[in-house]
Amino acid sequence: MLNEAEVPSKDVVEVVVSPPFVFLPLVKSLQRPDFQLAAQNCWVRKGGAFTGEISAEMLVNLGIPWVILGHSERRSLLNESNEFVGDKVAYALSLGLKVIACIGETLRQRESGSTMAVVAAQTKAIADKASNWANVVLAYEPVWAIGTGKVATPDQAQEVHLELRKWLHDNVGAEVAATTRIIYGGSVNGANCKELAAQPDIDGFLVGGASLKREFIDIIKSLTVKKSQL
Numbered sequence: 001m002l003n004e005a006e007v008p009s010k011d012v013v014e015v016v017v018s019p020p021f022v023f024l025p026l027v028k029s030l031q032r033p034d035f036q037l038a039a040q041n042c043w044v045r046k047g048g049a050f051t052g053e054i055s056a057e058m059l060v061n062l063g064i065p066w067v068i069l070g071h072s073e074r075r076s077l078l079n080e081s082n083e084f085v086g087d088k089v090a091y092a093l094s095l096g097l098k099v100i101a102c103i104g105e106t107l108r109q110r111e112s113g114s115t116m117a118v119v120a121a122q123t124k125a126i127a128d129k130a131s132n133w134a135n136v137v138l139a140y141e142p143v144w145a146i147g148t149g150k151v152a153t154p155d156q157a158q159e160v161h162l163e164l165r166k167w168l169h170d171n172v173g174a175e176v177a178a179t180t181r182i183i184y185g186g187s188v189n190g191a192n193c194k195e196l197a198a199q200p201d202i203d204g205f206l207v208g209g210a211s212l213k214r215e216f217i218d219i220i221k222s223l224t225v226k227k228s229q230l
């Protein structure tokens with residue numbers, strides 16, 4: 001389906017597909033060349049005797065340019081701390097991988113008013129160690145919106161994205177703040193993508209469930225419209 005889809009050129013919208021590890025070689029061999037590939041995780045440091053882990057070196061050897069790190073499921077189910085995620089991001093960047101670094105608050109944290117403190121601490125742990133922000137995409141994924149059908153409203157998402165950009169400005173630098181893509185993830189679908197994409201600080205999406213459906217093409221196109229309006 002995706003291979004035949006009419007989508008904008010990769011200079012306009014970058015499409016990165018992230019299957020489970022075991023399918024990476026197959027997808028790589030079948031996927032159209034203007035789409036890219038990401039792994040869903042990798043080991044934190046130099047590869048070695050860590051049975052069952054996939055090292056960043058292996059991804060490089062396989063020609064996988066991107067890796068997703070710090071997904072909320074890994075943070076919550078596998079106890080990955082902010083510092084551990086920061087170390088992973090730093091090591092992957094040091095090998096030349098591009099990183100989609102995930103951050104986001106739980107429902108309890110949102111309801112207690114600590115959303116910005118949580119995502120700032122997660123971002124700081126990455127910024128403390130990241131060497132090359134040109135290869136980092138920040139993915140804001142509120143945990144309560146992932147796979148739940150409860151998407152953040154455009155205002156809720158924009159508010160956090162804007163605050164994150166300000167945080168980058170104040171703590172990393174003006175250029176990084178202006179150029180880093182901050183993408184939104186959490187129940188994005190064909191029906192809500194246009195309104196989200198229209199927000200000034202939403203630069204793209206991290207799509208789970210809807211990426212397996214035809215509406216994924218509409219989601220890609222919603223970002224095209226945004227780009228052409230700039």
Ligand SMILES: O=C[C@H](O)COP(=O)(O)O
Pocket residue numbers: 141145146147148149185186187188206207208209210
């Ligand atoms: O991994 C995917 C993201 O966490 C979002 O998932 P979702 O679009 O199914 O909510």
